Amino acid sequence: MGQHSGIGVLDKAMGVLHAAAQGPCSLADLCAVTGLPRATAHRLAVGLETHRMLARDQDGQWRPGPALAELAHTAEDPVVEASAAVLPRLREATGESVQVYRVDGTRRVCVAAVEPPTGLRDTVLVGSRLPLTAGSGAKVLLAWADPALQRAVLADAAFGERALADVRRRGWAQSVAEREPGVASVAAPIRGRDGRVVAAISVSGPVDRMGRRPGVRWAADLLTAAADVEKRM
Numbered sequence: 672m673g674q675h676s677g678i679g680v681l682d683k684a685m686g687v688l689h690a691a692a693q694g695p696c697s698l699a700d701l702c703a704v705t706g707l708p709r710a711t712a713h714r715l716a717v718g719l720e721t722h723r724m725l726a727r728d729q730d731g732q733w734r735p736g737p738a739l740a741e742l743a744h745t746a747e748d749p750v751v752e753a754s755a756a757v758l759p760r761l762r763e764a765t766g767e768s769v770q771v772y773r774v775d776g777t778r779r780v781c782v783a784a785v786e787p788p789t790g791l792r793d794t795v796l797v798g799s800r801l802p803l804t805a806g807s808g809a810k811v812l813l814a815w816a817d818p819a820l821q822r823a824v825l826a827d828a829a830f831g832e833r834a835l836a837d838v839r840r841r842g843w844a845q846s847v848a849e850r851e852p853g854v855a856s857v858a859a860p861i862r863g864r865d866g867r868v869v870a871a872i873s874v875s876g877p878v879d880r881m882g883r884r885p886g887v888r889w890a891a892d893l894l895t896a897a898a899d900v901e902k903r904m
Contacts, residue, residue: 680715683707687715688735691725695732695819726776729823737800740775750861750870751783753903758785758872761896765889767876770795771861771900772808773869777823779803779812782870795875801850804828807858810835810844811871815860843893845886847878855881859893861900872897 675682683705690696690704701712716733719725723738750771758769762785771783781799795801803809803824813824814835825831829849838844843859850856856875860868874889875881882888 683711684715684719687712687719687733688724688739691716691733692735695728695730695734697732701733728777734776737775737778737780740773740780741798748782749904750900753900754783754872756903757896757899758783761872761874761892762787764892765874765876767874767881767889768794770808770873770875772801772812772858772871772873774803774812774816774820775800777803777820779809779871805830805846806850806873807844807846807856807875808871808873809850810838810846811858811860811873812868814838814844815868841886841890843886843890845884845890847881847883847885853878855883855885857881857885857889857893859890859897861897861904863901863904872900 686705686707687701690701693704696704698709698713698716701707701716702709705712716725720727720733720736723736725733726736728734750773754771758771762769766787768787769785770781772779773782778800781795781797781801784795784797786794803813804827810830813821821835843857845857847855854875855878856873858871858873861870861872863869872893874893
């Protein structure tokens, strides 16, 4: 991190946050990246963990924490901004609930959502954190995630590596009663300018309406919507 505010402890804490944002960090990694003494780096990392700005994964390494995602919801998000005009049209086309998810540690967070005005629906509130172990949105986000995250999640997932390979091949994912009984969903990736998957756009609703093969019905609409979001970004 090259900028300095002149407030020493704040600059050091930001250095620790930026180090963890580059990838999972042990205490030794934090010291190597920031140049901080071991005791200082540990004290700051534990303090940031207390405030949920950092979190530890199953290996005990620090990663960005959920509070960062929660605070980010109040800032401008190009995915959210680009989705604003697309989600209502997708809801009208499908008659179902529509969401956009981002990865949040070993979970996914809903950053945008619209609901049909009436009828039975699958309501997911903005800010909700859901598992990466089940659901079409989880499959999409995990299919293009880094191998370490895939390994951490797949051990407890309702699907395996073969399912993720199918998602990468087709370009979309579907699920039936994985995340919740009676709920089906379809999801497609949203890619940034560099081609990396930055979010997943999803349609979800009762299995009775969506069917046992919801991808056959709605995958094309999801892919079109995802492409529209990407253009607007």
